[in-house]
Amino acid sequence: EAGVAQSPRYKIIEKRQSVAFWCNPISGHATLYWYQQILGQGPKLLIQFQNNGVVDDSQLPKDRFSAERLKGVDSTLKIQPAKLEDSAVYLCASSLTSEQFFGPGTRLTVL
Amino acid sequence: GQQVMQIPQYQHVQEGEDFTTYCNSSTTLSNIQWYKQRPGGHPVFLIQLVKSGEVKKQKRLTFQFGEAKKNSSLHITATQTTDVGTYFCSASGTYKYIFGTGTRLKVLA
Numbered sequence: 001e002a003g004v005a006q007s008p009r010y011k012i013i014e015k016r017q018s019v020a021f022w023c024n025p026i027s028g029h030a031t032l033y034w035y036q037q038i039l040g041q042g043p044k045l046l047i048q049f050q051n052n053g054v055v056d057d058s059q060l061p062k063d064r065f066s067a068e069r070l071k072g073v074d075s076t077l078k079i080q081p082a083k084l085e086d087s088a089v090y091l092c093a094s095s096l097t098s099e100q101f102f103g104p105g106t107r108l109t110v111l
Numbered sequence: 112g113q114q115v116m117q118i119p120q121y122q123h124v125q126e127g128e129d130f131t132t133y134c135n136s137s138t139t140l141s142n143i144q145w146y147k148q149r150p151g152g153h154p155v156f157l158i159q160l161v162k163s164g165e166v167k168k169q170k171r172l173t174f175q176f177g178e179a180k181k182n183s184s185l186h187i188t189a190t191q192t193t194d195v196g197t198y199f200c201s202a203s204g205t206y207k208y209i210f211g212t213g214t215r216l217k218v219l220a
Binding site for chain 2: 033035041042043044045048055056058091093098099100101102103104105
């Protein structure tokens with residue numbers, strides 16, 4: 001069974017630029033999560049989708065971050081404009097039950 | 112906001128020694144999950160605890176959920192170098208999936 005796919009794996013941008021991350025969850029997983037993991041910290045949930053509906057986005061900085069999950073499968077997370085403090089690994093996870101399967105993450109560096 | 116604290120933050124042990132990490136919440140939890148993240152890797156699900164006082168074992172790993180469902184522990188017996196990594200608890204309660212601060216384990220051969 002294929003795991004959660006994410007791209008790109010690495011991205012370096014300058015502050016105030018825009019960036020987008022893509023996630024393809026495990027086939028059949030209705031729930032999809034985006035996490036931000038800053039170096040040395042635990043993952044922080046940004047947004048949770050159930051199919052193509054948002055379940056929780058209380059920790060998503062909506063002035064600069066947006067996410068969508070069209071057709072309830074793939075998802076994209078966008079940051080516009082980026083700030084230095086957005087440097088982190090962005091993890092996508094999916095689940096069928098409560099067990100979350102994580103992708104390899106996208107490491108974002110904002111200069 | 113709501114936080115899930117883990118102690119210790121770091122632990123260095125000699126191979127063969129035991130290791131325990133503790134996860135504490137100020138509020139009652141619906142369930143708790145444990146994940147392991149290897150250096151440079153992504154979190155991998157280990158187990159979920161749901162019931163008050165629940166104890167589950169996976170080979171050398173023992174997981175406990177407190178009677179009040181506010182704390183949990185992960186104990187590794189006779190650590191091996193393959194146990195190296197950061198162990199996170201992830202709590203679900205009135206808030207959604209808050210990850211703990213993690214305990215970074217280093218095993219010295």
